[in-house]
Amino acid sequence: MIYTVTLDPSESVVGKGINISLILKKLGIESIATGIVNHKNVEQVAEELDKAEIENQFIEQKRGIKITAKNQQKLLDYLKVLKAGDILVIAGSFAKGIDPVYLTDLARVADKRAAGLVVDVPYENVLDILPMNPLLIKPNETELKHWFEKDNEKVTTKELIDMAHNLVVKGAQHVLISLGANGAAIVNMMDALMAHAPEIEEVDSTGSGDALLGTFLAGMLKGYTPVRNLSDAIAAGSDTAQSKWLTDFTTTPALQKQVIARRITFEEAE
Secondary structure, rough: OEEEEEEEOOOOOOOOHHHHHHHHHHHOOOOEEEEEEOOOOOOHEEEEHHHHHOOEEEEEOOOOOOOOOHHHHHHHHHHHHHOOOOOEEEOOOOOOOOOOOOOHHEEEEEEHHHOOEEEOOOOOOHHHHHHHOEEEOOOEHHHHHHOOOOOOOOOHHHHHHHHHHHHOOOOOOOEEEEEEHHHHEEEOOOEEEEEEOOOOOOOOOOHHHHHHHHHHHHHHHHHOOOOOOOOOOHHHHHHHHOOOOOOOOOOHHHOOOOOOOOEEOOOOOO
């Protein structure tokens, strides 16, 4: 089973973990959405997920109060349900009161139970969990630059690929680099692939990164080739950006035909 975690109980029901569960469901893959949600939103979140027939188990947090250590521990205790072969997806920023080091606590729960770990958070604490060999991490350019102390520098695609390869050497199994309108790249120990995004008229890019990650993860689980998987994922992210909300995958095949993924060497990246 896949468990998606959302840790930002904002006024909106939008959450990266929730979005990934919605994308997986559209692709025929079941998941359980969990995390900590504002008490005013918990019913709405549950209603939306119930409507999509996605199982959900959220911990309520009172509005205006930092996320308590008690609620953080409740989530860790709940995640002890993880077993070998399950996947834990941790996505999005952490709410006030949750120290980024909490990522390590979550990762340890998965690691002790031989569950796969997928991470899409902005914190450099991602570097601390690399020895646990996360299945997949998804940084964007800004995050990679920050993690490698190049915030104010202009970097080339080659340098971004090199940074991703460095993360793989340190333990990550796969690194999916989100490049926004420029597409995406996937790097692992064997090789690297990159592809540009198709030309679209952007409406709202919210959720496009979640569609990219959710679709890529689904492709991994279905055993798709890396070339097809990257192309499908970029098409899903692009369709979300040209839509008012997450892609429904009706127009992604046409976009996918415009995406050409190719293997590259570090010398070729530019």
